[in-house]
Amino acid sequence: MRVLGISGSLRHDSYNTRLLEAAAELAPAGVELEVYGGLSTIPPYDADLDALGDPAAVAELKRLVGGADAVLIATPEYNASIPGQLKNALDWISRPIKENPLRNLPTAVVGASTGAYGGVWAQAELRKVLGILGARVVEGEVAVPHADQQFDENGRFGHEEIRAQLSELLDDLVAAAGPIAQAA
Amino acid sequence: MSTVSIDKSEILEQVVPAGTWNADPHHSRIDFAVKHMMISTIRGTFPDVAATLEGGPAPQLAGSVEIGSVTTGDENRDAHLVAPDFFDAVRFPKATFTATLVEPTRVVGELTIKGVTREIELEAAFSGPNTDPWGNERIGLELTGELNRHDYGVSWNAPLPGGGVLVDDTIKVFASFSFVREA
Secondary structure, three states: OEEEEEOOOOOOOOOOHHHHHHHHHHOOOOOOOEEOOOOOOOOOOOHHHHOOOOOOHHHHHHHHHHHHHHEEEEEOOOOEEEEEEHHHHHHHHHHOOHHHOOOOOOOEEEEEEEOOOOOOHHHHHHHHHHHOOOOOOOOOOEEOOOHHOOOOOOOOOOOOHHHHHHHHHHHHHHHHHHHHHOOO | OOOOOHHHHHHHHHOOEEEEEEEOOEEEEEEEEEEEEEOOEEEEEOOOEEEEEEOOOEEEEEEEEEEHEOOOOOHHHHHHHHOOOOOOOOOEEEEEHHHHHEEOOOOEEEEEEEEEEEEEEEEEEEEEEEEOOOOEEEEEEEEEEEHHHHHHHOOOEEEEEOOOEOOEEEEEEEEEEEEEOOO
């Protein structure tokens, strides 16, 4: 089973990317979690461009989403919502709405922030957007607060409690993907 | 003293004569209406309908709709309606109804939407039989009723800034069938 991880942060040492890497380590046997690295290459959504067909970076992202059995998105919280570039990528993916590759695809949302609440508003916004796109949004959240303090002595990201929550959410995501993956 | 009793089965034999009657899909549909933002009404249709009526003293009625056929006149809204947020049409492609009681002005039955089965009572109005220009015998049936969408797990909503919610709980249902007697 293939899970595509998408980090909403472009920063090189992004806590959200680290969170996805932690998820990749925790993925159950038989589940491969690949972290998408091309978010910064997605052009601004433009209906004129859309009418000409998907730009290469968009086509590649759609191909990766379409080829995945599930998606895990880690989002930071910018001004109480999701980063513009993540929303922009989702807007591209959503076109056309009825055939978009996120439709019915099991999708889970996690997030890390340096604040005290772990970006729960951004996660709620992201769930709303994914639901509108037609994704099968898995319930449950992993909100990592004080992300800059989440490294252990070995430089590993995510304290034990966070890793346990992440593991549980991954199990739910994989379970949601199971019957659909078999039916496909 | 004499009493006059009305035998419903006799009336039913007149409104739904014995035989098998199949819904003509081109002249049958299931419409619904729901309050939007507490003030206006959104209407939609499930045009892909199948239904069969077995006539006689105790008529039987069963039917289904293709959830994926829903249309409300807005492509984005229709796409959202069939998505997991609402009907989850991939997992639950049909809604079905099986009547447990058919009377001249009332139909009671089991309605299944999104895998949840509940009893619903509908007002009924039969008409006909009448013969169409091609010699087919037809019966009309109009059914109306109300349901609470949360009873069936079709529960997506969004809060309004001033209080209240975007989509009301109560769905009004209007089904209209033209049944053709099976040859």
